[in-house]
Amino acid sequence: MNIHKIAQYLNDLADESVTGHSFDCQPIAGEVDVLQISIVGREELPIFVSVTDDQILCITYLWGESEIVSDKRAEMMETMLEMNMPMPLSSFAKIDDKYAVFGALAISSSLAEIEHELAVLSDNAIDVIDDFSEYLV
C-alpha cells in the first residue's frame, strides 16, 4: 500500500463511494510522502495520510495549544482519555503543540477499509470539535 494507490482509488471513487462522501486527494512532497485528503464540504478539516513499513496513519488536526481555555486544559485532557475508547476507530494524539485524532491501519488493509477509516475519522473530528467547544476559545 502507498499513498498513490490510495489517491487513485479515492479519486476514481467519485459517486461510487459507500460512505456518501467525495474525496479530493493532494500529495504533499517531503521526506515522507503525505497525502492530503479533503472531504467535499469539510475542506477545513483535511486528513493527512502517511504510509510506513507496517501501518497506514490517518491524522486530522483538531486545535492548537493556544485555542484551549487555559484553566480547562486538565479537564479537557481527562475528557479526551475518557472519550478515547468509545470513539470508533480513532484515538486522540498530540503532535508538537497541536491536538489531533488519528487512526492507524495495518499495511494489509484494503482500500475499502481505508475509505471507511477516513469517513469515520472525519465524522469523529467534527463531533469532537463540537463536543469539546466548551474547552476552546
Next chain:
Amino acid sequence: MSIFKKIMTAIRGGVTEAGEAIVDANSTRIFEQEIRDAENHLTKAKRDLTDVMAKQMQASREVERIQREIATNEGYASQALEKGDEALALEVAEKVASLETELSAQQAALENFTASVARLKELIKKSERQVADYKRQLSVVKTTDSVHKATAAITDNFVSGNSKLLNAKESLERIKAKQQNFDDRLKASEQLEAESGDASLEAKLKAAGIGDQASSANSVLDRIKAKQK
C-alpha cells in the same frame, strides 16, 4: 529503558526542529541489521531443528528395531533351552547382550536428540519473540520519525500554500454552515419536486378522464337525458 521512554525523552527534549530527526537514521539502520541477523539465526536454528528431528526419528526407529530383535532372540534362547541345547542358548544370549549394548547406546542418542529438539524449540520461540519485539520497537521508532517528517511536510505545505490551519471552532462553523446550506438546498429541491410531481399527476388523471372534469355540453346533455327517464 523502554522504547516509549526513549521516544518521550526525545520529544520532550525539544528535538522538534524540522530536519532534525528524533531518531537518528544510523541507529535505525543498526537496529534493522540486528533484526536481520536475528532472523538469519532463526532460519538457521529452524534448519538445525529439522536435522535433529530427522535424527531423532531415526534413533527412535532404531531403538524399536533393536527392542524387537532382542525380544525375538530371547524367544530363540528360551526355545533352545527347552530343547536342552545350552550351547546354542548361550550363543543367542551373547547376541542379546551385544544387542542390549547397542540398544543403550541408541537410547542415549535418542535422549540426546530429544533434549536437543526441546532446547532448539525453546530457543526458536525465544528468538521469535525477540524478533517480534525488535520489529515492534522499530515500528515505534519509524512511526515517530514518519509522523515527525510528515508534520514538517504538512507545515511547509501550509506555509508555502499561503493557506493556514483555521481555528477549530471557525472550521466547525464553516463546515456546519456548508452542511446547512446543502440540507436547505436539498429540502428546497425536494419541495419543488413534490409540487411539480403533484401537478403532473393531476394532468395525467385529467387526460385519463379521472378526477375533476371540465363541464362539457355533452356531459350536461347526458345528465338531462338521464333525469327525463
